[in-house]
Amino acid sequence: MTKYFTLFLLFVSLVSCNYINKKDVANKKEAYILIGAPASGKGYIAKKITEKKKNTLHVSTGDLLRKSANGNNKSLITSGKLVSSAEIKKMISDYIRENSSYDFYIFDGIPRMVDQVEILDKVMIENNIELKKVIVIDCDRKILTKRMNDRSKKEGRSDDKIEIFEKRISSYEKNAPSIVKIYQDRSFDKVARLSCENNNNVDFVL
Template identity: 40%
Template sequence: MLNIVLFGPPGAGKGTQSQKLIDTYNLIHLSTGDLLRSQIAAGTELGLRAKTLMDQGLLVPDEVVIGMIDSKLKENKEAAGFIFDGFPRTVPQAEGLDQLMTENDTAITCMIALEVSEEELTKRLLLRGQTSGRPDDQDESLVRKRVQEYNTKTAPVAGFYAQQGKYHAVNGIGEIEEIFNQTCAIIDSYLTQPKTV
């Protein structure tokens, strides 16, 4: 099973690249935002717990998110693999995800990080704000704060996967196809490795 963590700050191009990877490798997209929304819409126990917290403006705890990922893994036992988008965001989440994957007889194959400079991210997000209507993409100070938040809290997750030899950086600036080809080269190197039992 091919399980990829697609990593990078807001505006790095994760959405664009993940769709291309899903189509190429027949992966299931695991976006925690989408998972939360679908569980809430379905009225599941986890969804109701999440909604109660979100309505109070609180973050959904890791165990609820991990529980949702677990049910998605169990629903798709025959899948070729998963692409994790927006998760894990912290080292405890990465540890929890590793444990969950082990319980489901699989593992994270690799983490691919799209690296983009803060200036480029700010430019991209402000540009996206002009067309997306997303208020958080229209205010430069908010944009810079989100990038800063990512650098502080989320970037250490890269170190967690680097220690396992699973971290790969890709320059997120350039042609979409070029970035995609570099990403595929990393994934293909895992697919050609002999299976270890």
């Protein structure tokens, strides 16, 4: 009799363990961080990932700022300068807190400066989001400039004028290598590289 009771207890504990594991998996949220120069196709890659992974939120700091920016930030954006990290911190923490029910997050446009790595770390910890992959998009400057020209005809973004665009690329070239290095030093395997020209198949970086 005791033998059967012990077996029963073992069975119950196994089932409940499995239940806990399933629940943990269900609650785990994961993030992709996209790093790429202006016009390198971060939006395009984000769209591809969103198609592959259900319940994914694409978080573009540029889009969020364009929707909400005050006068001062608007003029910073128009002149190709960066908005202060303090404002980015508030904007991103509020936004993720208000949109916490996703399974996957794609961060596009953050971190843009080294100090924003820590800001994003904190937001991810507070919202129980783990880093899945940092995807770096490599792109030749000639291609970027051509794309910017095409895009500015279609979208008419105020910061897509050639001299402003060059400034944004220089800012990217100044900041991105140190940011990528931080993630590589933390975990080399989590940093994947994609070419901006040959990026139809994103499966291998997911």
